[in-house]
Amino acid sequence: MVKIKTTNYNLFYGLKQALFDINMDIYKNKITAIIGPSGCGKSTLLRSFNRMNDLIDGVKAKGDIFIDDKSIYKDWDVVELRRKVGMVFQKPNPFPKSIFDNVIYGPRTSGIKDKRKLNDIMEKSLKQAALWDEVKDILRQSAMSLSGGQQQRLCIARAFAVKPEIILMDEATSSLDPISTAKIEELILELKKDYTIVVVTHSMQQAARMSDYTALLYLGKLIEYDKTEKIFTSPSNEITKNYVTGRFG
Amino acid sequence: MNKRNFSQGLNFIIIKISVFVVVAFLFFIIFHIFRNGISSISIDFLTKPPTDSMTRGGIFPAIVGTFCLSIGALIVAVPMGIISAIYLSEYTKGGLFLRILRLGIRNLAGIPSIVFGLFGLALFVIKFGFGSSLLSGSLTLGFLILPTIIAATEEALRGIPQDFREASLALGATKVQTIFKVVLPAALSNIVTGILLSVGRVAGETAPIMFTAAAFYKPALPTSVFDEVMALPYHIYTLATEGTHFEQTLPIQYGTCLVLLALVVLMDIAGIWIRLKARKSKKW
Amino acid sequence: MGSSLKEKIYKNIFLIVTAFSLVILFLIALFLFAEALPLFKNVSLIDFLFGKMWYPTMSPHSFGILPLILASFYVSFLSAIISIPLGIAFAVYLSELAPKGIKEVLKPLVELISGFPSVVLGFFGMVVIAPWMTNKLSPFFTETIPNFLSFLHLSYLSNFFANNLYIDVGLNITSASIMLAFITIPTIASLSEDALYLVPRTYKEASLSLGATKWETIKKIVLPAASSGIATAVMLGVSRAMGETMIVLMTCGGASMIPVRPFDPARPLPAAIAAEMGEAPYHSLHYEALFGIGAVLFILTLIFNILSDIARTQGEKKMKGKSV
Numbered sequence: 001m002v003k004i005k006t007t008n009y010n011l012f013y014g015l016k017q018a019l020f021d022i023n024m025d026i027y028k029n030k031i032t033a034i035i036g037p038s039g040c041g042k043s044t045l046l047r048s049f050n051r052m053n054d055l056i057d058g059v060k061a062k063g064d065i066f067i068d069d070k071s072i073y074k075d076w077d078v079v080e081l082r083r084k085v086g087m088v089f090q091k092p093n094p095f096p097k098s099i100f101d102n103v104i105y106g107p108r109t110s111g112i113k114d115k116r117k118l119n120d121i122m123e124k125s126l127k128q129a130a131l132w133d134e135v136k137d138i139l140r141q142s143a144m145s146l147s148g149g150q151q152q153r154l155c156i157a158r159a160f161a162v163k164p165e166i167i168l169m170d171e172a173t174s175s176l177d178p179i180s181t182a183k184i185e186e187l188i189l190e191l192k193k194d195y196t197i198v199v200v201t202h203s204m205q206q207a208a209r210m211s212d213y214t215a216l217l218y219l220g221k222l223i224e225y226d227k228t229e230k231i232f233t234s235p236s237n238e239i240t241k242n243y244v245t246g247r248f249g
Numbered sequence: 250m251n252k253r254n255f256s257q258g259l260n261f262i263i264i265k266i267s268v269f270v271v272v273a274f275l276f277f278i279i280f281h282i283f284r285n286g287i288s289s290i291s292i293d294f295l296t297k298p299p300t301d302s303m304t305r306g307g308i309f310p311a312i313v314g315t316f317c318l319s320i321g322a323l324i325v326a327v328p329m330g331i332i333s334a335i336y337l338s339e340y341t342k343g344g345l346f347l348r349i350l351r352l353g354i355r356n357l358a359g360i361p362s363i364v365f366g367l368f369g370l371a372l373f374v375i376k377f378g379f380g381s382s383l384l385s386g387s388l389t390l391g392f393l394i395l396p397t398i399i400a401a402t403e404e405a406l407r408g409i410p411q412d413f414r415e416a417s418l419a420l421g422a423t424k425v426q427t428i429f430k431v432v433l434p435a436a437l438s439n440i441v442t443g444i445l446l447s448v449g450r451v452a453g454e455t456a457p458i459m460f461t462a463a464a465f466y467k468p469a470l471p472t473s474v475f476d477e478v479m480a481l482p483y484h485i486y487t488l489a490t491e492g493t494h495f496e497q498t499l500p501i502q503y504g505t506c507l508v509l510l511a512l513v514v515l516m517d518i519a520g521i522w523i524r525l526k527a528r529k530s531k532k533w
Numbered sequence: 534m535g536s537s538l539k540e541k542i543y544k545n546i547f548l549i550v551t552a553f554s555l556v557i558l559f560l561i562a563l564f565l566f567a568e569a570l571p572l573f574k575n576v577s578l579i580d581f582l583f584g585k586m587w588y589p590t591m592s593p594h595s596f597g598i599l600p601l602i603l604a605s606f607y608v609s610f611l612s613a614i615i616s617i618p619l620g621i622a623f624a625v626y627l628s629e630l631a632p633k634g635i636k637e638v639l640k641p642l643v644e645l646i647s648g649f650p651s652v653v654l655g656f657f658g659m660v661v662i663a664p665w666m667t668n669k670l671s672p673f674f675t676e677t678i679p680n681f682l683s684f685l686h687l688s689y690l691s692n693f694f695a696n697n698l699y700i701d702v703g704l705n706i707t708s709a710s711i712m713l714a715f716i717t718i719p720t721i722a723s724l725s726e727d728a729l730y731l732v733p734r735t736y737k738e739a740s741l742s743l744g745a746t747k748w749e750t751i752k753k754i755v756l757p758a759a760s761s762g763i764a765t766a767v768m769l770g771v772s773r774a775m776g777e778t779m780i781v782l783m784t785c786g787g788a789s790m791i792p793v794r795p796f797d798p799a800r801p802l803p804a805a806i807a808a809e810m811g812e813a814p815y816h817s818l819h820y821e822a823l824f825g826i827g828a829v830l831f832i833l834t835l836i837f838n839i840l841s842d843i844a845r846t847q848g849e850k851k852m853k854g855k856s857v
Binding site: 253263264272356359362392395396399423483502509 | 550619625626639644652655656715748749777779803810811823827830839
Binding site for chain 2: 079082086093161162
């Protein structure tokens with residue numbers, strides 16, 4: 001079942017075109033990896049799904065993206081869209097608030113005031129992010145006091161707390177140590193049954209280990225998009241073949 | 250080689266002497282005011298109005314007046330300054346117009362305070378008919394520090410990493426929620442520092458209130474915003490430049506200087522301390 | 534879409550408040566000129582700016598502000614001679630020489646000086662500097678030095694000192710300049726330090742690795758690289774000295790004649806406004822002339838502020854050009 005669908009999607013930073021005619025169906029309850037050399041537009045594409053590119057001056061989009069068959073530009077209210085589509089960033093970016101306040105930030109801003117309900121959401125989200133046991137006694141401490149790996153899992157928990165259906169991960173493990181990375185990868189595989197997950201990664205091993213589908217972007221163009229197995233074993237495009245065998249990038 | 254080392258040593262000594270001269274002068278002033286002013290300070294001095302054509306008695310009305318003027322200026326400048334800074338830093342996109350605007354604000358912060366006094370006289374005292382009053386003085390002082398507060402707040406807001414804003418928006422918070430729940434709280438201590446330094450400045454300003462608010466002698470405390478008030482800096486000025494009782498009132502002058510100085514220095518130290526604390530606990 | 538309506542309302546409230554505060558601030562300039570303008574029906578601009586007599590209350594009155602303008606330049610110049618070297622030395626010490634602990638104490642001290650109430654400094658100038666000038670410095674110039682010079686048979690020089698460096702009023706240009714220098718040093722020191730801090734470390738390392746001493750590196754590499762930033766600082770310092778009111782009002786003596794000797798009393802622009810506005814009847818010529826002085830002061834400080842902005846942009850360009 002298709003969750004996200006892009007149709008002839010183009011994106012411009014001022015005069016510079018960053019994405020060219022992207023046509024892509026992303027499937028529900030699957031992990032989709034977007035790979036490609038740095039600067040190829042993979043983060044830009046990911047940030048298109050929740051319209052984070054809107055924040056950058058001079059960005060213009062052509063074509064459209066549909067989530068649940070509704071256009072993200074015409075049918076979705078951008079705030080509603082971002083609640084539906086959670087995002088985890090490259091660098092852990094907890095707010096300078098307590099762990100508790102970080103997790104319930106989303107539900108609180110959407111107007112939930114009931115203390116018990118907030119507590120439930122917080123506990124459940126932290127458990128989902130496999131962080132509960134480590135922080136359950138220090139919930140009132142500043143999130144800044146956590147380690148990098150813990151901070152990133154906190155950001156994941158924070159994203160869960162708004163009950164999204166899609167989770168976007170923008171090189172979410174690139175700034176972490178191998179142990180934290182393994183933990184988060186494990187977590188992502190676990191989550192697949194409930195969420196649609198799109199990850200951007202520069203690590204081909206990570207893409208191969210985790211994802212069901214893989215897309216290769218090169219110079220803003222979608223070169224090949226297929227089942228991960230196919231991409232890594234018998235790619236049909238020459239560029240893909242060179243890239244996955246490590247001959248460039 | 251020896252000559253070069255000698256030249257370096259000599260120049261470094263000159264530099265160190267320069268620094269010493271400036272710092273020594275600062276402490277000499279503070280010490281001089283303190284030594285001559287401390288004997289005037291008493292409970293009565295701080296809580297009683299002046300008597301005997303201001304040759305005796307206390308400075309209570311001036312303390313109250315300075316306090317009211319400072320609060321008034323803050324009421325004028327802080328909400329407007331913070332909102333303007335939010336708009337400029339969070340809502341405007343770069344470009345020539347904004348650059349010119351920032352340049353304008355920076356230059357407004359450099360306008361002499363006496364010019365603000367003239368402005369306050371023409372607009373608030375005369376045109377709006379507020380007279381020489383707490384209201385006119387607060388408005389004048391408020392606009393005097395407005396550019397400083399805008400600039401300090403904008404700088405504090407721009408110091409907040411873009412990551413925080415993105416994280417908040419990505420969680421489905423609106424822009425306003427993002428500003429009030431994430432950006433402002435994170436920038437708060439730097440904003441407070443800017444405000445405290447401005448209070449120090451407002452409390453010590455004389456020129457802008459000379460013709461907009463300050464009374465030469467008015468022992469009764471203000472009862473409305475349309476009252477003229479005494480103020481510490483103006484009190485010093487009038488006593489020091491009034492020919493007839495200069496010698497006689499010298500202890501009062503020193504005492505008032507000491508009170509004003511203590512007030513201003515306290516504000517500055519509080520501001521600097523908050524900034525220092527925030528910087529130490531900051532992890533982004 | 535309730536949330537997006539709310540967003541728009543907020544945004545517009547922000548916009549209105551911002552526009553309001555900016556408009557009021559820009560009104561300041563307008564008001565100065567509007568209040569001053571009627572004066573020029575009676576007095577020509579040339580007579581106002583270059584007239585040598587400031588007799589606003591006599592009859593016939595005379596509204597020439599040249600003595601006041603020259604007094605402002607005189608005190609600003611003299612104070613700059615003191616504050617520029619001290620301020621830059623302070624900055625060099627902070628950025629290049631001071632150990633970390635001392636630096637952490639000195640920087641707040643600089644801020645403290647910059648926040649000093651100017652009326653207290655004016656008062657200090659009146660009660661300490663001025664008596665010191667007449668009681669100590671004047672005899673030193675007119676007796677001690679001439680006596681010493683006569684002893685050396687340099688009678689010409691001796692007479693020069695005795696006849697020119699007497700100080701009969703302690704409240705004079707030099708007294709005001711000393712206090713003005715003190716209050717402008719923080720501006721120059723802290724902005725120069727920012728400029729020195731921005732000089733890339735690689736410059737210093739390159740110079741040191743070529744065998745230059747630390748002082749040679751500072752003099753030949755660091756200071757030149759920071760020169761436009763330092764120029765910015767100096768311009769802002771001069772602008773601040775020129776606009777400072779209480780110090781010149783209380784310590785400069787107030788005589789509205791063209792100043793010649795550094796120990797002459799004078800009446801700089803802000804002092805004239807502050808001293809006379811209380812007695813000028815509303816919308817009299819005198820009142821309008823004082824607003825005219827305000828406008829001149831506004832323009833003069835604006836020129837220095839703009840010069841400092843030009844220096845800043847020049848510096849930014851230079852830095853960018855070099856780092857690419």
